[in-house]
Amino acid sequence: MTSQSRLAGLLREGRFVVTAELSSSDSADPEATWRQAEVLRGSVDAINCTDNTGAHVHMSSLAAAHLLVEKGIEPIMQLTVRDRNRLALQADLLGAAALGVRNLVLMSGDDVTAGDHPEARRIYDIDSMQLLEVAAAMRDRGTYLSGRKLEQAPTFFIGAVENPFAPPLEFRPLRLQKKVRAGADFIQTQLVFDVRLFAHFMAMVADLGLVGKVFIIPSIGIPRSARSAHFMREKVPGLHVPESLVARLERTPQARQAEEGVKIAVELVNAVREIPGVSGVHLIGIKWEEGVVQVAEAAGLLPRPTLSPLVSAGGRG
Amino acid sequence: MRVIERLVLAVEKPLKEAIWDCQMCGQCILHSTGLSCPMRCPKNLRNGPCGGVRPDGNCEVYADKRCVWVEAWEGSQRLPVFKSHIHHLQKPVDWQLQGTSSWINLLSGRDGKAPLGWSPHPALPQRGRVSEGE
Known part of the structure; x- marks a missing residue:
C-alpha cells in the first residue's frame, strides 16, 4: 500500500510528462490489452484506461488498469459518473487502490445517447465535481462519503478533465478552479487543435493563481487519416476540429496522411509546450498506439526520464 | 404526507414548474445557478457544465436546447445578488427529497444536511481578470 504514483513524482520534480490513451479492449483475452500497452512502454510515463469511452461498452477501466499494473506499466484509471452511483464509484475506487492503481481521472462522461446503448438509463447520482471531493475525502480523511471510516486510506493522484473550447468559455477556468478545490491534482484537457484559444484559456488559469x-x-x-479527422469533427461531443485541419489532410495523398497526422500532432505538441503552466502532453492516437510513439519520438520527448529509484513503478509496493 | 406540505406543494410545484421548469428535487439551488434549474441538465450536473456543450451553446444531448449551464452562467452574471454563489461546491443530491417541498426543506434545515463525509468548503478566494462579482 505504500507505492506512490510515478506520474505524480515526475510532475513534482518538474519534468514535462507524456501520457497516452490505451485503445479500449473488446476482448476477454488480456493479451489484447497487453499488446497495445507494450507498444507504448518506454515512450510514455503513464497510460489512461478509459471508462466506456464515447459511451460505448468496453472492458472496464478498473480491469484494464490492473492488467497494466501486472506488467509494471503505470495506469491512469478513468472513471465516469454516468454508469455508477455513489456506492459503486467508491467501491471501485477502493478496489482500484488495492489493485495498485494510483492515478485517477474522474469525469462526467459522454452521454449514453452518444454511444452504442442509447436506450440505457443514465445514472449521474453524483457529478464529476462531487466525485473528485469523494476521492479526495477517501484519501485525505480516510472516510467514505457517508462518513464511515476506511481501514486504510488509498493514496491517489487525482485527475480531472476540462474542455477549454466549450461554452461558456469565461466559466471554464473558474470551473477548473472549482475542480482544484474539490481535490484535483492534475487536469487532462480536451483535445487541443486551436492553440490560440488554448493559450487564452491558460492565461485565465494563470490569472486565477492556479x-x-x-x-x-x-x-x-x-x-x-482525413477520414478520422472528419469523424472527430462530426461525431465526438465537445471536440472542436478546425475545418482547415481536415482540409490539410484531405489535400495529402492517402498513403501519406498518417505521416501528415503525426506532423500535425508534433506541431501542436511544440506549440503547447511554449505556453506557461503546461506540465506535459496527453497523446491520443485513436486505435493507433504506434502513432503516439512516432509523435513522442519526433517531438523529442524520448527517452522518458526515470524517477529516483526509491519510488517503485506502479506495483503493489 | 402532512396537510401543510400538501398545501405548500400545491403552490410551490405549479409555480416553479411554470417559471423554471422545476424538477422538484426538493433542495433548490436556483439562486446559485443564475435561476437556471440544474436538474434539467440530462446529467443532473449541479457544479457546472460538462465538456460536451456544443459550440453554439446548446446541449450535448438535446441539440435544439440551450445548455442549462450556459444559461446558468449568463443568468448568474445578471443577478444583482448571489453572483458568487455559482462558484460554490454543491453537495451531492439527496434523492430522498425528490418530489418534496424545497421551501419546507429550506425552513426546516433538511436541505442543508450533507453526508457526514462531505467537507464544507470555505468561500472561494478570487483574484485577477475573471471577476467573481459581489
Whole structure:
C-alpha cells in the first residue's frame, strides 16, 4: 500500500510528462490489452484506461488498469459518473487502490445517447465535481462519503478533465478552479487543435493563481487519416476540429496522411509546450498506439526520464 | 404526507414548474445557478457544465436546447445578488427529497444536511481578470 504514483513524482520534480490513451479492449483475452500497452512502454510515463469511452461498452477501466499494473506499466484509471452511483464509484475506487492503481481521472462522461446503448438509463447520482471531493475525502480523511471510516486510506493522484473550447468559455477556468478545490491534482484537457484559444484559456488559469497548484496536461490528437479527422469533427461531443485541419489532410495523398497526422500532432505538441503552466502532453492516437510513439519520438520527448529509484513503478509496493 | 406540505406543494410545484421548469428535487439551488434549474441538465450536473456543450451553446444531448449551464452562467452574471454563489461546491443530491417541498426543506434545515463525509468548503478566494462579482 505504500507505492506512490510515478506520474505524480515526475510532475513534482518538474519534468514535462507524456501520457497516452490505451485503445479500449473488446476482448476477454488480456493479451489484447497487453499488446497495445507494450507498444507504448518506454515512450510514455503513464497510460489512461478509459471508462466506456464515447459511451460505448468496453472492458472496464478498473480491469484494464490492473492488467497494466501486472506488467509494471503505470495506469491512469478513468472513471465516469454516468454508469455508477455513489456506492459503486467508491467501491471501485477502493478496489482500484488495492489493485495498485494510483492515478485517477474522474469525469462526467459522454452521454449514453452518444454511444452504442442509447436506450440505457443514465445514472449521474453524483457529478464529476462531487466525485473528485469523494476521492479526495477517501484519501485525505480516510472516510467514505457517508462518513464511515476506511481501514486504510488509498493514496491517489487525482485527475480531472476540462474542455477549454466549450461554452461558456469565461466559466471554464473558474470551473477548473472549482475542480482544484474539490481535490484535483492534475487536469487532462480536451483535445487541443486551436492553440490560440488554448493559450487564452491558460492565461485565465494563470490569472486565477492556479499555475503551481495543479498540473495541466493538454491532450493532443493524432489524426491517422482525413477520414478520422472528419469523424472527430462530426461525431465526438465537445471536440472542436478546425475545418482547415481536415482540409490539410484531405489535400495529402492517402498513403501519406498518417505521416501528415503525426506532423500535425508534433506541431501542436511544440506549440503547447511554449505556453506557461503546461506540465506535459496527453497523446491520443485513436486505435493507433504506434502513432503516439512516432509523435513522442519526433517531438523529442524520448527517452522518458526515470524517477529516483526509491519510488517503485506502479506495483503493489 | 402532512396537510401543510400538501398545501405548500400545491403552490410551490405549479409555480416553479411554470417559471423554471422545476424538477422538484426538493433542495433548490436556483439562486446559485443564475435561476437556471440544474436538474434539467440530462446529467443532473449541479457544479457546472460538462465538456460536451456544443459550440453554439446548446446541449450535448438535446441539440435544439440551450445548455442549462450556459444559461446558468449568463443568468448568474445578471443577478444583482448571489453572483458568487455559482462558484460554490454543491453537495451531492439527496434523492430522498425528490418530489418534496424545497421551501419546507429550506425552513426546516433538511436541505442543508450533507453526508457526514462531505467537507464544507470555505468561500472561494478570487483574484485577477475573471471577476467573481459581489
